[in-house]
């Protein structure tokens with residue numbers, strides 16, 4: 001073997017005394033844990049020198065304090081990239097000697113950072129450098145401001161991301177045999193941006209091996225349940241119904257199952273037994289609702305628990321601790337009386353909220369529970385903002401937090417789904433039956449509503465109804481990751497846990513890439529064309545999916561043995577001719593998609 005390293009080994013340059021750097025570094029660290037990327041940290045607060053860079057496949061910077069780098073460290077970075085290493089500047093930063101490396105137009109006037117009010121927010125991905133994000137748009141209203149510097153990329157740079165306005169936000173340049181991506185934004189410190197961090201690293205390494213969990217769940221909160229509430233008279237008349245509970249059981253659920261089945265998606269449903277328990281008074285299930293009947297007729301992949309009533313397991317919501325415990329005890333009776341089968345393994349917290357006492361109470365009162373599926377975003381103290389792993393307040397429960405929600409196929413939902421899939425090959429989504437009822441009244445604001453466009457359930461216009469919108473989300477995710485396995489919530493939690501615990505190793509010996517991983521494991525492999533290579537033979541794994549872009553090939557591999565050997569063939573001698581042919585073929589067969597180069601020059605024009 002002429003080279004042995006772990007699947008990926010990254011050097012992260014951070015500054016522990018810088019507040020923004022600390023936050024960004026924390027986010028990078030969690031992204032790399034999820035993507036199984038090995039890394040070391042160089043802390044500029046303690047030294048301006050860097051360790052030997054040859055042991056790394058890429059360097060990632062998350063600090064503004066680059067002036068702390070020693071002269072030797074700056075030269076080492078330049079040599080590292082020149083020799084084929086990758087560099088990602090994941091947090092806007094500048095250094096007078098690194099303009100060329102960063103692909104920045106040299107100007108001493110670039111000192112100003114743009115005020116947050118500068119109208120150039122949002123994110124678009126015009127090219128294919130970050131494959132999960134191709135064509136995706138995150139609107140300005142849905143994200144923090146970039147707060148970038150007033151700098152421009154060099155004309156030869158490939159634009160990776162722009163603001164909604166077209167102003168470049170991230171660009172890639174090639175220096176010698178290596179590549180650099182520069183992000184002129186603070187956005188990558190956000191947890192929803194983790195997929196951008198991971199795919200940026202993959203875009204600058206020559207070869208990138210990324211293990212993935214490869215699972216997805218679609219969950220239904222509040223079903224089965226004694227559903228009622230208000231539905232518009234229009235909707236009820238259209239479906240010839242008078243009772244909302246009947247609509248949810250006889251129209252909504254069968255429709256959702258039908259389109260889910262069309263996409264090969266199994267659903268996890270989460271039951272509630274009574275919405276009208278008066279503060280700790282009686283704990284009897286409501287009269288049997290039709291949704292319990294329909295769920296025994298059309299079984300989902302799994303039925304989990306959403307609570308006896310819909311109260312959050314937060315002490316403030318209960319008279320005392322005993323009352324909370326009694327309610328969980330009542331679940332056991334209601335569960336078996338409702339004929340829901342084996343005791344629940346997975347729990348979704350009402351309102352995505354619980355406290356430390358509630359988590360511990362849940363684990364002790366209902367020992368069949370293993371998985372807690374709350375929210376990926378939000379306030380940690382409210383039981384939200386959870387990572388994949390043991391619940392910090394009750395480690396016997398495993399957190400499988402949900403990243404996206406709803407029927408409405410919004411840009412924000414597609415961005416968050418893409419980012420999660422790019423980070424670890426996982427998608428966690430949930431819907432509510434009454435999303436359809438959450439409409440704006442006359443002149444009301446749409447923000448935060450689950451049916452903001454007041455869509456009907458069905459529409460003759462394909463995506464005009466809320467059901468069509470859900471279908472559009474499923475289609476988009478299927479198109480993005482056709483290899484994604486839709487499973488029950490408990491299977492997903494087991495797969496994610498295994499993904500985060502299993503060990504992977506990559507070694508390169510001449511033309512062979514040896515990957516050691518678990519039998520049944522999954523990985524993405526990206527070969528950037530430096531030089532242009534592709535897999536000639538694969539032993540010990542199956543190529544499940546392949547994407548060929550202008551300057552890379554991306555594979556999804558499934559392991560059938562503990563060691564896979566991939567023979568890579570170097571096509572660099574034919575590269576020039578083949579690339580020309582490829583481009584010509586692309587133009588002829590795919591006229592709707594402009595070439596990345598065309599987009600690059602378009603978005604760079606003033």
Ligand SMILES: [Zn+2]
Pocket residue numbers: 221222306310350351
């Ligand atoms: Zn709920």
